[in-house]
Amino acid sequence: MKLQINGVVAEVPTGWQNETLLSVLREQIGLVGTKYGCGEGLCGACTVLIDGVAQRSCLLEVRTLASKAITTIEGLANGGKLHSVQQAWIDEAVPQCGYCQAGQIMSTVALLKVIRKPTDAQIDEALAGNLCRCGTHQRIRCAVRRVAEIV
């Protein structure tokens, strides 16, 4: 079977077709930016976009995704130019340990597609499924606002 990931077609070998999208991305294809955090869809570290919608790749069976457009953290930048959300994350010095941030960024990209200028309450709601233990929440909010202001 084939997957369409970040605009590129990837072949999934037979032995990997019973895996989750997360494990195929990370282990078979080598797109390791998407993280394993809980395997239960509760932490958001594995968030990717499926046809533009934020979803938990640890819960998705890869065999159900043949006709979908999958976007991962590696697919956000355009050539050498960072996506505005990625740039805002750097400008606000968001990451501490950094492990949850790919998921936070993907959820933010999905949010901003639907709501161009989210309120803090809308940010909190959209990111409620993305946990961070380091305590970067305030900076994430600043980064989201920063993107909303410039885009």
Next chain:
Amino acid sequence: MNRRQFAAITSGLIVTFTTGCALPVIPKRPKPEYADGLSWIRFAEGRYTLFIPRVEMGQNILTALKQIACEELTIEWHLLNVKIASTADIVRVRATVGSESIKDFALPLAQACATLREAILMGLTQKRLEAKALPVSELRSFKANGKFVGRTVVIEQGNAIVTGQPLYVGDVRRKGMVYGRVLRANASPELESTLVSFNEAAAKAVPGFVSIVRSRLLLLANSEGIGIVASTPGALDRIELALVPVWKTVGAFNQIEIDRSIDIDRRFDLSPSLMKKVHSDSVDKNSQWDVDLRFDIPLAAHAPIQPRASVAEFSNDGVLQIWVGTQDVFYQRDVISKRMGIDEASIIVHGTRVGGAFGGKTICTVELEAAVLAKEAQMPVKVQWTRAQEFQFGFHRPPSSHRVRVSLSEGRLNTWWHGFSSSHILFTNAIVPAWLQKITNLVGDDGVARGASLLYNAKVRRTEFDLVRIPIFTGPWRGLGAGANGLVIESAIDECALFAKTDPIEFRLQHLDDPRLIRVLKRVAVTSQWGFKAAAEALPNATIIRGRGVACGVYKGMSYVAVVADVEMLKESGAIRVTKIWCVHDCGIVINPDQVKAQCEGNLVWGISMVFSDLLPVGKSKVAASTFGDSPIPLFAEIPPMEIDLIDAGEPPSGAGETAIVAAGAAIANAIRAATGIRVQRFPIKASSFGRQVA
């Protein structure tokens, strides 16, 4: 064999023994010296490389040490390449713990860089250099208004994080790599558990099966393990299901027994004088107490978003390469060398960026599992712990139980008596067996005692504690004992101020001598406009009640913090939330102000978590949590705006990683007291319905 030749000394425990039988591997803690610094910095072909002697786990220490190196070398930012060190790159350094990376490593790094700079100026290019112990006054990186030091710079690895580049241990992929997991009884590893039976044939029939590994080296504490190896991660789940291992576990316990063994009032019933003293004045136990409070703080998980993982690979010549995501790469080498009987020189441990550790990734667990599976399977193996394994087989913040009794006279502290009990922290039961803890108990446990010393003047002071081994593993957690002790002491002091009918900042100032603590307290009064809004706002017909609280503290005698928090409660639902936090922080000379602020923000969020979330339930002889649903951490909506103010008055740099946690929780608890009149004594509280619970 004589296991019991020990000498206890006041500054720590020296353990000597005639044979190396069942003793655990104790982490070595060498103090970094100038000469060590030279193994961290190298210059070749016009470029500089800095092997970071610390573990990067979110404190952005790569960035801070790079700032010091660039300042001292007087070179452009892009000329210095920063690398995370392996055990082969640098001389042994101690674990990255205790908020000491700047305090203890900045100076030798700066001295080494200054030596290198001078040597290059003199035209030397091919020489091993002896580092000169230049005094701070001659170093460029300890001065104000540097080009890099004291400034905000783009964080190292920031671009790699936001673009998803491989940085963490789980991101390591090796040619021919397979996936492993070690299955154990679903019980605390403190209990002895053994494998009775398993369905080998069914496991072998699962597509992707590679091998089953039986090895006594897979024993984790008292928990036997059986290894499974598969060609994909998902196959591990299917093999585990098919294998149906049956376990026999000896012994049983539940939450009530742990609570009972920790219960401070019961400890006092057992013995009127507890095991260890922090302040040892004698008190008249029949005094009239003006404040008499019991506090209980439960077991809690570190809950980093990255569960631990490791990748191990043996080369044909028997050299083991192992990738780890822990706070001490050298300790991993020590344990694996001893347990597997591999010469240290044949083990290379590669450090990686750690996805959150908070004191929890200081022991060797998944790393040994990966090494054993790689050896037996004769293939490179990745072992990624599940979230459930992380809860079950890691260690946790110990529960603690406190009784604080205070008498005051004329508005001043007269007698302060704080007794508490906790399970172990530095002498963690995760590596120290019960028989050895009986001996370490003679020394005490500086981790449990941390932050217990009273900062306030009182005529009579008694602080004492018991160490209680519980059948769940406990150990270092952000701030160690200082988190819980700060929460308790600062809550009790707040109650004393109320009793004395004195403003809580004023009351603290009346009892303090330390000028740096006084300074942060006075500053937070200004930044939060304390006098303006100190009283709970009782608006007529209000649907919301508000309150404001303050707390302060000192971490390890080196860093100072004061925190003010505002809370509000909806009268109808009883839901309570923090609406704003102010923090003033003094860790001396600040290398990277923005990242010190980030550490403060993190600590404040941990304070919120201590008050509203942190609780790891126990049941049926184990940690009764396998997902974040069972042991939640704060969500975005719980995090208020935070204002951080840093004081840098030129004192030597100390640490920021665990300072604000000593005051954050108490400031919130004190705000809750101001708003509702209720003193929180059992943590955590349920934010969504607090008012209803107490109504």
